[in-house]
Structures are given as C-alpha cells and as structure tokens.
Amino acid sequence: MPLQPQIVRLVEKLTELTRQNKMTWETTADEDTFLTSAGKFVVTIACGRGTGEDAGYRIRLLNDAGQVVEEAGAPLSDRRESGQLLSLSRSVEHQQLRSLHELARRSALHADEAVADLLTSLEQIR
C-alpha cells in the first residue's frame, strides 16, 4: 500500500532534521530498529531483513503509552515487492525510508563522531 501523504511529509521532515543534527536517534534491542521522540510521540524506523510480514522498511508512530498510532512501510528492495516490479512512487518511498533508516543508524551509533575521532587518531600517528 502506498504511503499516506502525511507520512511522506513526516519522513521528509525527520530526514531533514536528522541531517541537521536536530533530531537524535537511539539504538534499541533490535539492531535494525532505531528510535527518536518529539512532543508526545515516539517514532521508530526499522528494517526487517526477512521475508515475512515484517520484511522491508517500517516507520511507526507511537503515543506516550507505547501504542502504535500510525504505521507505514516500504519494500526492502527498490525493484520488486511480492514478486512484482515496483511503481515509480513506491520506488521513491523505498528510497525515502531507506535514507531515513541510514541516517537514523548513523545518528544512533554516532558514526560521524566515530569517523572524525578515528581520523584525529590516525593523524596523530607519525
């Protein structure tokens, strides 16, 4: 099912704020799920690598009691979903969720700081 326009806007906004380091993500017990919060809501972005119903990228909006208020997903691959070729809009949605997932992962694991730190250490080696 294609993403609702509001979810697309939410994904775009989260991507923009994460790129600007205004939104911080954290790791969870599931290594492919990352979590952030804003206002009264918590957002998780997950990537299910299997073939079951959790396969693909999933964004979930949860309320302060931990209940899922809204949920949307995109396939793991940008080419096929359930054996069918993806439409252009579905492919774009896949790209958007994949990009957000990657940014969330980098934010949660402090990847940029790690690389900068490592570079500093390497530069000190003579």
Next chain:
Amino acid sequence: MRLCRPATLKRFQSLVNLGKFFADHWGDLASVVGLVIVIWASLSAKNAAEQARGAARQVKDRIATLDTLADVSAALAIMEEIKRLQRAGAWQVALDRYSTLRRHLVRIEQINPALTGAQRQNVARSIVQLRTVEAKVESGISAGAADLNLADVNLVVSREIDRMERVMIAIKQAGS
C-alpha cells in the same frame, strides 16, 4: 483687645464648614465607610479562599509526585528483577514482568502533571524501548530462546534503568 489675623479666621471658617458638612452628610459618609469595609472583607475572604485552593493544589501535586516516585521505584525494581531473570534464563517469567513494568511507566507519564516535556519524552522512550525488548524476547521464546542474546537485551534494560534513575533524581530535585 487683640484682633484675629485673617489666616486664622479663614482656618476657623473651614473647620466650621467641614463640621457642617459632616453634620449634613453623616449618613452618606457612613454608607461609604460601610461599603469600603464590605469590599475589604470580601477581598480578604477571596484571598483566603485562593490561599486555601493553592494549598489544596500543592498537597495534590505533592501526592502526585509521591505516587510518581513510588511508580519509578517500582519500575526500577522490576527492571532489575527482569535482568536477573533473563540472566538465569527464566525468559518466560521475565516476559510476564514486562507488562507490569509497562503499567508503572504509563502511570508515571500520565499521573504527574508536573513532569517536564523532556521527562515525559524520556518515559515515553523507555516505554517503547522496553516494548521492543519484550517483542524480541517474545519472538526469541517462540524460536526456542536460541535467538536471544542476553548481553544485548540486558544492555537495553540497564540503559533504561539509568534513564529512569535520572528521571527520578530530576523529580526529587523539583519536589524539594
């Protein structure tokens, strides 16, 4: 005989006029004084009522804070217990404790009106984090517990213990 000075005469005349004014209008003046007293008394009563309301609100907030602290303490104790159970491999028992834990966390978030936005966000994050752990344990149990990585799972629970400790300290500091 010494004649009065004009200034003294004028002052005497004013006093006479004032006395005459009081004599003619004592009823009106009494009404004005009465009105002032009534206004003053009602303002004092309103003040007292507001003070009583404020005190009642303070007591209510204090009780809510104590309830919240009790829930945070209970949540911390359950999280420690969950860690122990998971370490002992008692995954099924640990799983049962997650729902009790979630109830306490939801109460913390909903009962205390004095929680700041950041504290609320922390509690909400904890609820979702522990839900993720619960789901992981649940799916691990159905797969025969072979998939469960104790270190990973307990690491998240420990992180949530730290987070809730910070929330508790902040609540205590705000209440003191």
